[in-house]
Amino acid sequence: xxxxVEALAGIGLSQRRVEQLKTVVAEATMNAMxxxxxxxxxxxxxxxxxxxxLKITGDADHHTxxxxxxxxxxxxxxx
Amino acid sequence: MDTPHFDVKLxxxxxxxxxxxxxxxxxxxxxxxxxxxAEAETADPAFILLNFEQVxxxxxxGIALIVRLLAQAQAAHRRxxxxxxxxxxxxxxxxxxxxxxxxIVADEERAIQEAEQRTKxxxxxxxxxxxxxx
Numbered sequence: 296x297x298x299x300v301e302a303l304a305g306i307g308l309s310q311r312r313v314e315q316l317k318t319v320v321a322e323a324t325m326n327a328m329x330x331x332x333x334x335x336x337x338x339x340x341x342x343x344x345x346x347x348x349l350k351i352t353g354d355a356d357h358h359t360x361x362x363x364x365x366x367x368x369x370x371x372x373x374x
Numbered sequence: 375m376d377t378p379h380f381d382v383k384l385x386x387x388x389x390x391x392x393x394x395x396x397x398x399x400x401x402x403x404x405x406x407x408x409x410x411x412a413e414a415e416t417a418d419p420a421f422i423l424l425n426f427e428q429v430x431x432x433x434x435x436g437i438a439l440i441v442r443l444l445a446q447a448q449a450a451h452r453r454x455x456x457x458x459x460x461x462x463x464x465x466x467x468x469x470x471x472x473x474x475x476x477x478i479v480a481d482e483e484r485a486i487q488e489a490e491q492r493t494k495x496x497x498x499x500x501x502x503x504x505x506x507x508x
Contacts, residue, residue: 314462322434337434337470344469 296321306366315345316364323360333358379403382410390421390455390489392482396428399436407439411446421489422447425482427458437470444475453477453492457485 296317303313322338333351334342342349348363380403385392391414399407414422424440432440447454455477459467467473479485 311462311465314460315465318433318462318466321431325433325435337437341434341437341466341469 308364308366312364316362319345319362323362327358327360333360380406382406384410384414386417386419387423387486388489389419389493390423390486391415391417391419392423392425394425394428398431398433399429399439400431400433401435403436404439407443411443415446415450415452420452420493422452422454423482423485423489424454424456424476425458426456426460426463427481429458429463432463432466437466437472440472440476441470444472448475453489455479455485455488457481 299317299320300313303316308316319342322342323334326332326334326338333339333353342362346362347365348361350359350361350363352359352361380395380397380399382396382403383394385394393410393414397403411422422443444454454475456467457479458481459478464473464478467476467478477485477488479488
């Protein structure tokens with residue numbers, strides 16, 4: 296997750312948004328690493344609640360997960 | 375590099391069992407978590423206190439483990455009180471609705487207070503005719 300934090304440096308995301316993004320990136324990649332699958336179950340539920348938009352595309356051999364957070368948006372989950 | 379991935383230690387305090395959780399809670403924590411919870415139950419505590427102060431990461435599989443533990447506790451009429459969660463994980467407990475069933479407080483002192491208040495509330499209820507365990 297250090298790479299995520301490094302990639303986000305300087306774009307002005309709040310700490311809360313950074314923590315949310317770290318979680319959703321971890322969830323999005325975990326299933327891919329362990330089961331060669333896109334997110335599902337609790338992981339998918341968390342992702343949907345923490346990003347502004349989620350796009351999953353792909354074919355039999357590849358999956359692409361796009362996690363979209365709007366810089367001018369309010370954090371998901373209220374507050 | 376030999377730091378344990380996850381570790382849990384059991385303490386007891388009056389009517390509570392305290393599980394001190396360390397490290398990451400994910401799929402690899404399953405056995406240790408289940409064993410610690412089973413050991414905690416042997417003294418039939420009314421409260422299970424989960425100490426998250428030393429937990430640095432919880433993923434969705436870890437959330438599922440906590441949900442399972444919560445189900446076990448509820449089946450035995452035990453109350454779970456969590457403390458030491460970061461703001462981020464409090465938010466995750468709220469998103470997943472775990473916070474509807476787990477009391478979340480800041481630290482161990484408040485967790486003990488919460489347990490005492492619930493015990494007192496149950497005693498008062500018993501005196502007035504209700505028969506509910508805290």
